[in-house]
Amino acid sequence: ALVNYGPDKGKLCTIIDVVDENRVLVDGPVSVTGVHHQAISLKRLALTEYKVAALRNARQKALIAAWEEADVMSKWQASTWAKKIENKKKRAAMSDFDRFEVMLAKKKRTAAMK
Amino acid sequence: GRAMAIQARPGFSPVTMRSPASAANPRYRRWNVTKKGARPKAAKPAAPGPQKKTVGGSKNGGSRMVEPQGPQYYPADDEKKPMYVRTKSKEHQSSKVAKLRSSITPGTVLILLSGRFRGKRVVFLKQLDKSGLLLVSGPFKVNGVPLRRVNQAYVIATSTKVDVSGVDVAKFDDAYFSRAKRVQSAKDDEFFAKQAEKKEIDPKRVADQKAVDDKIMAKLTKPNLKEYLTAPFSLSKGDRPHAMQF
Numbered sequence: 001a002l003v004n005y006g007p008d009k010g011k012l013c014t015i016i017d018v019v020d021e022n023r024v025l026v027d028g029p030v031s032v033t034g035v036h037h038q039a040i041s042l043k044r045l046a047l048t049e050y051k052v053a054a055l056r057n058a059r060q061k062a063l064i065a066a067w068e069e070a071d072v073m074s075k076w077q078a079s080t081w082a083k084k085i086e087n088k089k090k091r092a093a094m095s096d097f098d099r100f101e102v103m104l105a106k107k108k109r110t111a112a113m114k
Numbered sequence: 115g116r117a118m119a120i121q122a123r124p125g126f127s128p129v130t131m132r133s134p135a136s137a138a139n140p141r142y143r144r145w146n147v148t149k150k151g152a153r154p155k156a157a158k159p160a161a162p163g164p165q166k167k168t169v170g171g172s173k174n175g176g177s178r179m180v181e182p183q184g185p186q187y188y189p190a191d192d193e194k195k196p197m198y199v200r201t202k203s204k205e206h207q208s209s210k211v212a213k214l215r216s217s218i219t220p221g222t223v224l225i226l227l228s229g230r231f232r233g234k235r236v237v238f239l240k241q242l243d244k245s246g247l248l249l250v251s252g253p254f255k256v257n258g259v260p261l262r263r264v265n266q267a268y269v270i271a272t273s274t275k276v277d278v279s280g281v282d283v284a285k286f287d288d289a290y291f292s293r294a295k296r297v298q299s300a301k302d303d304e305f306f307a308k309q310a311e312k313k314e315i316d317p318k319r320v321a322d323q324k325a326v327d328d329k330i331m332a333k334l335t336k337p338n339l340k341e342y343l344t345a346p347f348s349l350s351k352g353d354r355p356h357a358m359q360f
Contacts, residue, residue, distance in 0.1 A: 092359070095273045095360060096235075096270075096347070096359075097338075100338065100341075100345065101338055104338060
Protein backbone atom coordinates (compact mmCIF):
# COMPACT_ATOMS: atom_id res chain seq x y z
CA ALA A 1 0.00 0.00 0.00
CA LEU A 2 1.05 3.62 -0.48
CA VAL A 3 1.12 5.83 2.58
CA ASN A 4 -0.81 8.99 1.78
CA TYR A 5 -0.58 11.02 4.91
CA GLY A 6 1.73 11.54 7.82
CA PRO A 7 5.48 11.46 8.25
CA ASP A 8 5.88 8.48 5.91
CA LYS A 9 3.90 10.10 3.14
CA GLY A 10 4.77 8.83 -0.28
CA LYS A 11 6.36 5.57 0.85
CA LEU A 12 5.29 2.03 0.10
CA CYS A 13 4.56 -0.48 2.83
CA THR A 14 3.22 -4.00 3.20
CA ILE A 15 0.13 -4.89 5.19
CA ILE A 16 1.08 -7.85 7.31
CA ASP A 17 -1.90 -8.06 9.65
CA VAL A 18 -5.23 -6.45 10.42
CA VAL A 19 -5.88 -4.83 13.81
CA ASP A 20 -9.55 -3.92 13.48
CA GLU A 21 -11.84 -2.41 10.89
CA ASN A 22 -9.89 0.84 10.79
CA ARG A 23 -6.31 -0.11 11.40
CA VAL A 24 -3.77 -2.49 9.96
CA LEU A 25 -0.35 -3.60 10.99
CA VAL A 26 2.16 -2.46 8.47
CA ASP A 27 5.86 -2.90 7.76
CA GLY A 28 8.05 -1.37 5.05
CA PRO A 29 10.21 -3.35 5.31
CA VAL A 30 12.24 -0.51 6.80
CA SER A 31 15.41 -1.20 4.88
CA VAL A 32 13.54 -1.28 1.58
CA THR A 33 10.96 1.50 1.86
CA GLY A 34 11.62 3.30 5.13
CA VAL A 35 8.29 2.54 6.80
CA HIS A 36 8.66 1.10 10.27
CA HIS A 37 6.71 -1.78 11.73
CA GLN A 38 3.63 0.03 13.06
CA ALA A 39 -0.15 0.10 13.28
CA ILE A 40 -1.50 2.60 10.85
CA SER A 41 -5.00 3.78 10.04
CA LEU A 42 -6.43 2.53 6.74
CA LYS A 43 -7.47 6.11 6.10
CA ARG A 44 -3.81 6.95 5.70
CA LEU A 45 -3.23 4.30 3.09
CA ALA A 46 -4.00 3.90 -0.56
CA LEU A 47 -3.99 0.26 -1.65
CA THR A 48 -1.89 -0.74 -4.60
CA GLU A 49 -2.27 -3.79 -6.81
CA TYR A 50 0.97 -5.37 -5.69
CA LYS A 51 0.97 -8.45 -3.51
CA VAL A 52 3.92 -10.01 -1.90
CA ALA A 53 4.31 -13.67 -1.01
CA ALA A 54 4.59 -13.28 2.76
CA LEU A 55 2.61 -14.89 5.53
CA ARG A 56 0.61 -13.03 8.16
CA ASN A 57 2.92 -11.24 10.58
CA ALA A 58 5.94 -12.08 8.53
CA ARG A 59 9.21 -11.00 10.04
CA GLN A 60 11.58 -8.55 8.40
CA LYS A 61 13.83 -11.18 6.89
CA ALA A 62 10.98 -13.01 5.21
CA LEU A 63 9.41 -9.77 4.03
CA ILE A 64 12.62 -8.50 2.47
CA ALA A 65 13.12 -11.80 0.67
CA ALA A 66 9.55 -11.71 -0.61
CA TRP A 67 9.97 -8.14 -1.82
CA GLU A 68 13.10 -8.94 -3.72
CA GLU A 69 11.50 -11.95 -5.34
CA ALA A 70 8.45 -10.01 -6.46
CA ASP A 71 10.62 -7.03 -7.40
CA VAL A 72 7.92 -4.65 -6.24
CA MET A 73 10.04 -1.52 -6.21
CA SER A 74 10.91 -1.57 -9.88
CA LYS A 75 7.35 -2.53 -10.81
CA TRP A 76 6.06 0.37 -8.75
CA GLN A 77 8.45 2.87 -10.26
CA ALA A 78 7.45 1.75 -13.75
CA SER A 79 3.76 2.23 -13.02
CA THR A 80 1.84 5.28 -14.23
CA TRP A 81 0.74 6.04 -10.70
CA ALA A 82 4.28 6.40 -9.44
CA LYS A 83 5.28 8.38 -12.52
CA LYS A 84 2.44 10.82 -11.95
CA ILE A 85 3.57 11.38 -8.38
CA GLU A 86 7.12 11.93 -9.60
CA ASN A 87 5.99 14.46 -12.19
CA LYS A 88 3.99 16.39 -9.64
CA LYS A 89 7.07 16.66 -7.47
CA LYS A 90 9.16 17.85 -10.38
CA ARG A 91 6.59 20.44 -11.31
CA ALA A 92 6.49 21.82 -7.80
CA ALA A 93 10.25 22.10 -7.71
CA MET A 94 10.54 23.99 -10.99
CA SER A 95 12.38 27.26 -10.84
CA ASP A 96 11.21 30.39 -12.64
CA PHE A 97 13.62 29.67 -15.49
CA ASP A 98 12.36 26.10 -15.78
CA ARG A 99 8.81 27.34 -16.03
CA PHE A 100 9.90 29.71 -18.78
CA GLU A 101 11.53 26.89 -20.74
CA VAL A 102 8.40 24.73 -20.32
CA MET A 103 6.37 27.59 -21.72
CA LEU A 104 8.65 27.84 -24.75
CA ALA A 105 8.46 24.08 -25.27
CA LYS A 106 4.65 24.14 -25.13
CA LYS A 107 4.57 26.95 -27.68
CA LYS A 108 6.87 24.99 -29.94
CA ARG A 109 4.68 21.92 -29.65
CA THR A 110 1.48 23.73 -30.54
CA ALA A 111 3.22 25.40 -33.46
CA ALA A 112 4.41 21.99 -34.70
CA MET A 113 0.91 20.54 -34.37
CA LYS A 114 -0.55 23.15 -36.68
CA GLY B 115 21.40 27.34 46.20
CA ARG B 116 21.73 30.11 43.63
CA ALA B 117 18.15 31.32 44.03
CA MET B 118 18.76 31.94 47.69
CA ALA B 119 21.93 33.88 46.97
CA ILE B 120 20.04 36.16 44.58
CA GLN B 121 17.27 36.78 47.08
CA ALA B 122 19.78 37.74 49.74
CA ARG B 123 21.06 40.66 47.64
CA PRO B 124 19.85 44.10 48.72
CA GLY B 125 17.52 45.93 46.37
CA PHE B 126 16.08 42.70 44.98
CA SER B 127 12.66 42.97 43.37
CA PRO B 128 10.06 41.00 45.32
CA VAL B 129 9.19 38.63 42.44
CA THR B 130 9.74 35.07 43.57
CA MET B 131 12.26 33.25 41.48
CA ARG B 132 10.83 29.97 40.33
CA SER B 133 14.12 28.69 39.12
CA PRO B 134 17.66 29.96 38.72
CA ALA B 135 17.03 30.11 34.99
CA SER B 136 14.20 32.61 35.45
CA ALA B 137 16.58 34.86 37.33
CA ALA B 138 18.33 35.41 34.04
CA ASN B 139 15.05 36.37 32.36
CA PRO B 140 15.06 40.11 31.73
CA ARG B 141 11.32 40.22 32.38
CA TYR B 142 11.98 39.88 36.09
CA ARG B 143 13.35 43.31 36.74
CA ARG B 144 15.98 43.71 39.40
CA TRP B 145 16.59 47.01 41.09
CA ASN B 146 20.01 48.59 41.45
CA VAL B 147 21.52 46.36 38.80
CA THR B 148 23.10 48.21 35.88
CA LYS B 149 22.09 46.71 32.55
CA LYS B 150 24.76 45.84 30.04
CA GLY B 151 25.30 48.79 27.76
CA ALA B 152 23.42 51.18 30.02
CA ARG B 153 24.31 54.76 29.17
CA PRO B 154 26.29 56.40 31.94
CA LYS B 155 24.27 59.31 33.27
CA ALA B 156 25.92 62.73 33.17
CA ALA B 157 27.35 63.37 36.65
CA LYS B 158 25.54 66.25 38.31
CA PRO B 159 27.78 68.74 40.09
CA ALA B 160 27.35 68.25 43.82
CA ALA B 161 24.89 70.82 45.22
CA PRO B 162 26.70 73.04 47.71
CA GLY B 163 25.47 72.50 51.22
CA PRO B 164 24.86 75.15 53.87
CA GLN B 165 27.81 77.53 54.21
CA LYS B 166 29.11 79.21 57.25
CA LYS B 167 28.70 83.00 57.12
CA THR B 168 30.02 85.55 59.50
CA VAL B 169 27.35 87.89 60.78
CA GLY B 170 27.90 91.32 62.23
CA GLY B 171 26.37 92.57 65.45
CA SER B 172 27.30 91.61 68.98
CA LYS B 173 24.04 89.88 69.72
CA ASN B 174 23.89 87.73 66.59
CA GLY B 175 26.14 84.86 67.53
CA GLY B 176 29.07 85.75 65.24
CA SER B 177 28.26 83.29 62.52
CA ARG B 178 25.50 81.13 61.32
CA MET B 179 24.92 78.44 58.70
CA VAL B 180 23.25 79.88 55.66
CA GLU B 181 21.81 77.96 52.76
CA PRO B 182 23.02 79.24 49.39
CA GLN B 183 20.48 81.45 47.65
CA GLY B 184 18.19 79.63 45.27
CA PRO B 185 17.62 80.82 41.69
CA GLN B 186 16.14 84.29 41.51
CA TYR B 187 14.01 83.41 38.56
CA TYR B 188 11.72 80.48 38.03
CA PRO B 189 10.12 79.99 34.62
CA ALA B 190 6.38 80.66 34.64
CA ASP B 191 5.50 77.57 32.57
CA ASP B 192 6.79 74.09 32.98
CA GLU B 193 9.84 73.25 30.99
CA LYS B 194 9.04 70.94 28.12
CA LYS B 195 10.67 67.58 28.34
CA PRO B 196 11.02 65.42 25.22
CA MET B 197 8.36 62.72 25.12
CA TYR B 198 9.37 59.22 25.91
CA VAL B 199 9.81 57.43 22.64
CA ARG B 200 10.22 53.69 22.55
CA THR B 201 12.25 53.72 19.36
CA LYS B 202 15.96 54.27 19.55
CA SER B 203 17.19 57.85 19.32
CA LYS B 204 19.31 58.77 16.34
CA GLU B 205 22.58 58.45 18.19
CA HIS B 206 21.73 54.90 19.15
CA GLN B 207 20.41 53.67 15.82
CA SER B 208 22.72 51.26 14.11
CA SER B 209 24.10 52.66 10.90
CA LYS B 210 24.01 49.29 9.20
CA VAL B 211 22.47 48.98 5.80
CA ALA B 212 19.64 46.51 5.04
CA LYS B 213 20.86 42.94 5.25
CA LEU B 214 21.14 41.36 1.85
CA ARG B 215 19.06 38.20 1.49
CA SER B 216 21.19 35.10 1.20
CA SER B 217 19.42 34.21 -2.03
CA ILE B 218 20.73 37.38 -3.69
CA THR B 219 24.34 37.13 -4.89
CA PRO B 220 26.06 39.03 -7.71
CA GLY B 221 24.67 37.68 -10.96
CA THR B 222 21.32 36.56 -9.60
CA VAL B 223 18.38 37.18 -11.87
CA LEU B 224 15.81 39.22 -9.97
CA ILE B 225 12.17 39.84 -10.76
CA LEU B 226 11.20 43.46 -10.14
CA LEU B 227 7.83 43.75 -8.49
CA SER B 228 7.06 47.44 -8.49
CA GLY B 229 8.06 50.66 -10.10
CA ARG B 230 8.37 51.51 -13.76
CA PHE B 231 9.99 48.20 -14.64
CA ARG B 232 7.69 45.88 -12.74
CA GLY B 233 7.65 42.36 -14.07
CA LYS B 234 11.07 42.64 -15.66
CA ARG B 235 13.78 40.11 -15.03
CA VAL B 236 17.09 41.85 -14.38
CA VAL B 237 20.61 40.95 -13.38
CA PHE B 238 21.79 41.92 -9.91
CA LEU B 239 25.24 43.52 -9.74
CA LYS B 240 25.92 44.67 -6.21
CA GLN B 241 24.44 46.20 -3.09
CA LEU B 242 25.23 49.88 -2.69
CA ASP B 243 27.00 50.88 0.48
CA LYS B 244 25.18 53.90 1.79
CA SER B 245 21.58 53.18 0.95
CA GLY B 246 21.57 49.40 0.85
CA LEU B 247 19.72 49.47 -2.47
CA LEU B 248 20.53 46.91 -5.11
CA LEU B 249 22.31 47.91 -8.31
CA VAL B 250 20.77 46.11 -11.27
CA SER B 251 21.07 46.21 -15.03
CA GLY B 252 18.65 44.76 -17.62
CA PRO B 253 20.91 44.52 -19.58
CA PHE B 254 19.50 47.56 -21.34
CA LYS B 255 19.62 46.03 -24.83
CA VAL B 256 17.73 43.00 -23.66
CA ASN B 257 14.82 44.44 -21.71
CA GLY B 258 15.24 48.19 -21.46
CA VAL B 259 16.21 48.32 -17.81
CA PRO B 260 19.25 50.58 -17.37
CA LEU B 261 21.74 50.61 -14.52
CA ARG B 262 19.36 51.30 -11.73
CA ARG B 263 18.90 51.15 -8.01
CA VAL B 264 16.19 48.90 -6.69
CA ASN B 265 14.88 48.14 -3.23
CA GLN B 266 15.42 44.63 -1.98
CA ALA B 267 11.91 44.45 -0.58
CA TYR B 268 10.32 44.82 -4.00
CA VAL B 269 12.24 42.04 -5.63
CA ILE B 270 11.95 38.27 -6.01
CA ALA B 271 15.28 36.49 -6.22
CA THR B 272 15.27 33.60 -8.67
CA SER B 273 17.67 30.71 -8.53
CA THR B 274 19.09 31.56 -11.96
CA LYS B 275 22.56 33.06 -11.84
CA VAL B 276 24.66 34.81 -14.45
CA ASP B 277 28.43 35.08 -14.22
CA VAL B 278 29.20 38.76 -13.54
CA SER B 279 32.67 38.31 -12.14
CA GLY B 280 34.17 40.20 -15.08
CA VAL B 281 32.01 43.26 -14.61
CA ASP B 282 33.60 46.25 -12.90
CA VAL B 283 30.99 47.92 -10.71
CA ALA B 284 33.31 49.64 -8.26
CA LYS B 285 32.62 53.11 -9.63
CA PHE B 286 28.87 52.96 -9.06
CA ASP B 287 27.65 54.27 -5.75
CA ASP B 288 24.68 56.26 -4.45
CA ALA B 289 26.22 59.58 -5.46
CA TYR B 290 26.28 58.41 -9.09
CA PHE B 291 22.52 57.99 -9.04
CA SER B 292 21.54 61.06 -7.06
CA ARG B 293 19.31 63.48 -8.93
CA ALA B 294 20.75 66.77 -10.19
CA LYS B 295 19.29 69.60 -8.13
CA ARG B 296 16.67 71.61 -10.03
CA VAL B 297 17.12 75.37 -10.21
CA GLN B 298 14.13 77.14 -8.68
CA SER B 299 12.60 79.61 -11.12
CA ALA B 300 10.39 82.36 -9.79
CA LYS B 301 8.81 83.44 -13.06
CA ASP B 302 5.95 81.51 -14.67
CA ASP B 303 7.32 82.00 -18.19
CA GLU B 304 10.56 80.34 -17.32
CA PHE B 305 8.70 77.48 -15.69
CA PHE B 306 6.68 76.67 -18.79
CA ALA B 307 9.71 76.99 -21.00
CA LYS B 308 11.53 74.44 -18.95
CA GLN B 309 8.70 71.93 -19.26
CA ALA B 310 9.15 71.89 -23.02
CA GLU B 311 12.84 70.97 -22.76
CA LYS B 312 13.75 67.47 -23.82
CA LYS B 313 15.33 65.23 -21.26
CA GLU B 314 18.90 64.61 -22.30
CA ILE B 315 20.74 61.53 -21.20
CA ASP B 316 24.27 62.08 -20.00
CA PRO B 317 26.58 60.42 -22.57
CA LYS B 318 28.71 59.21 -19.67
CA ARG B 319 25.79 57.18 -18.43
CA VAL B 320 25.34 55.66 -21.86
CA ALA B 321 29.01 54.72 -21.96
CA ASP B 322 28.89 53.18 -18.50
CA GLN B 323 25.78 51.23 -19.42
CA LYS B 324 27.44 49.86 -22.52
CA ALA B 325 30.60 48.88 -20.64
CA VAL B 326 28.66 46.90 -18.05
CA ASP B 327 26.17 45.37 -20.46
CA ASP B 328 28.78 44.14 -22.92
CA LYS B 329 30.39 42.11 -20.17
CA ILE B 330 27.05 40.70 -19.04
CA MET B 331 25.85 39.90 -22.55
CA ALA B 332 29.02 37.95 -23.19
CA LYS B 333 28.07 35.60 -20.37
CA LEU B 334 24.46 35.04 -21.37
CA THR B 335 25.42 31.79 -23.06
CA LYS B 336 22.86 29.46 -21.50
CA PRO B 337 20.21 28.57 -24.08
CA ASN B 338 17.04 30.66 -23.76
CA LEU B 339 18.60 32.89 -21.08
CA LYS B 340 18.39 36.01 -23.24
CA GLU B 341 14.77 35.24 -24.09
CA TYR B 342 14.18 34.68 -20.39
CA LEU B 343 15.46 38.14 -19.53
CA THR B 344 13.44 39.70 -22.33
CA ALA B 345 10.18 38.12 -21.23
CA PRO B 346 8.30 39.78 -18.40
CA PHE B 347 7.07 37.85 -15.40
CA SER B 348 3.42 37.67 -14.54
CA LEU B 349 1.03 35.54 -12.54
CA SER B 350 -1.68 33.68 -14.33
CA LYS B 351 -4.66 31.70 -13.16
CA GLY B 352 -3.73 28.85 -10.89
CA ASP B 353 -0.32 30.26 -9.94
CA ARG B 354 0.30 30.20 -6.24
CA PRO B 355 3.32 32.43 -5.59
CA HIS B 356 3.73 31.22 -2.03
CA ALA B 357 4.08 27.66 -3.31
CA MET B 358 6.21 28.47 -6.33
CA GLN B 359 9.91 27.87 -6.34
CA PHE B 360 11.79 30.73 -7.90
